[in-house]
Amino acid sequence: MEESDKMKKEKMRRIPMIELFQYNWEVREEWFDWCEEVPHEELVKKRTGGMESILHNLFHVINCEQLWINHMRGEPVIETDMKSITVLEEVKEFSRITKPVTMAFLESYATSGEDRILEVKSSRTGEIRSFSYDKVILHIITHEIHHIGQVSVWSREVGLKPVSSDLIIRDYF
Numbered sequence: 001m002e003e004s005d006k007m008k009k010e011k012m013r014r015i016p017m018i019e020l021f022q023y024n025w026e027v028r029e030e031w032f033d034w035c036e037e038v039p040h041e042e043l044v045k046k047r048t049g050g051m052e053s054i055l056h057n058l059f060h061v062i063n064c065e066q067l068w069i070n071h072m073r074g075e076p077v078i079e080t081d082m083k084s085i086t087v088l089e090e091v092k093e094f095s096r097i098t099k100p101v102t103m104a105f106l107e108s109y110a111t112s113g114e115d116r117i118l119e120v121k122s123s124r125t126g127e128i129r130s131f132s133y134d135k136v137i138l139h140i141i142t143h144e145i146h147h148i149g150q151v152s153v154w155s156r157e158v159g160l161k162p163v164s165s166d167l168i169i170r171d172y173f
Helices: 005-036 040-044 054-073 088-112 133-158
Strands: 117-121 128-132
Touching: 005 054, 005 088, 005 133, 040 054, 054 088, 054 117, 054 133, 088 133, 117 133, 128 133
Parallel strands: none
Antiparallel strands: 117 128
């Protein structure tokens, strides 16, 4: 039985989402390498904006990823107090744990053809909000890009060249 045109279009639209996650993960790994060359004091130094430090910004994007993916999977969110994250290796390990779960979810979602809706209760207002899975996935992607931009600015404050996040020179599409 042949797929409907709608399902084919849906699959075509979702496939680049996986590639954008792979792009973010590659850039993230390069930032981890960058961090290995920076004094620990600079990684945890309080800065203006974002999560107020390079280390916590990197943790935050991974935490956001696992939070939203686990919500869409119907699985418990991993609760971690960001203040307890004090060394780069903890952030790298959290990334190593999170990426395969995210990839498995994305692969199954990309081929499902379903147009699913996630309902979440706001921790601040108690209001129930509804989001399409596609919108949540795009949020995760752009959220990381936003915070990596902040880390790029901070890298210049440290006096170092930031990791290039130029999508056009990377081989994804």
